[in-house]
Amino acid sequence: xIKMPASEPLSEYHKKRDLRRTTEPDGDNEEDIKxxxxxVIQKHAATRLHYDFRLEADGVLKSWAVPKGPSTxxxxxxxxxxxxxxxxxxxxxxxxISKGQYGGGTVMVWDTGTYEDLRAEKEGIPxxxxxxxxxxxxxxxxxxxxxxxxxxxxxxxxxxxxxxxKKKDGTENADVDILNEKPDSALTGRTMExxxxxx
Ligand code: MN
Numbered sequence: 001x002i003k004m005p006a007s008e009p010l011s012e013y014h015k016k017r018d019l020r021r022t023t024e025p026d027g028d029n030e031e032d033i034k035x036x037x038x039x040v041i042q043k044h045a046a047t048r049l050h051y052d053f054r055l056e057a058d059g060v061l062k063s064w065a066v067p068k069g070p071s072t073x074x075x076x077x078x079x080x081x082x083x084x085x086x087x088x089x090x091x092x093x094x095x096x097i098s099k100g101q102y103g104g105g106t107v108m109v110w111d112t113g114t115y116e117d118l119r120a121e122k123e124g125i126p127x128x129x130x131x132x133x134x135x136x137x138x139x140x141x142x143x144x145x146x147x148x149x150x151x152x153x154x155x156x157x158x159x160x161x162x163x164x165x166k167k168k169d170g171t172e173n174a175d176v177d178i179l180n181e182k183p184d185s186a187l188t189g190r191t192m193e194x195x196x197x198x199x
Contacts, residue, residue, distance in 0.1 A: 147171025
């Protein structure tokens with residue numbers, strides 16, 4: 001391992017700050033699109049297969065575990081159980097995690113892209129407030145999922161539960177099972193098996 005001089009972490013920090021300054025949003029260029037908040041859906045073969053739905057907000061990935069995965073059918077509301085915030089970098093992660101960490105198992109980037117915060121657009125409500133209110137509405141620009149979805153907190157049998165719901169905006173499709181039709185990685189095209197075998 002190379003020994004770094006004591007000043008190295010700070011110079012790294014400044015390098016990052018400079019990088020950030022050069023890409024500051026200025027209205028309408030390509031960099032702004034890159035700065036749109038991201039979402040990721042990670043297919044996770046833990047003890048039970050589920051889909052981890054994550055939205056970038058407040059510098060982290062707000063996360064929900066969706067046992068049945070997202071649907072393109074507005075009538076199929078999917079239970080979404082809040083889980084711990086993840087670092088933004090985690091959105092790129094595909095591979096196998098050791099037992100004991102988030103249940104272990106293979107993780108695939110099933111879908112990813114950017115999103116628009118619809119409540120911010122329509123009502124001027126910031127994302128942190130939407131999250132606190134338990135009512136988040138967003139338009140996904142994924143490789144697989146497109147259009148408006150909502151995450152809504154509701155009472156079910158006296159318990160707080162969140163639901164992931166496809167909104168009707170012309171992008172809904174009740175005739176397709178997108179999880180089965182497009183099962184592979186949006187990042188690398190790999191199957192779960194290929195990821196597990198590190199092919
Ligand atoms: Mn998980």
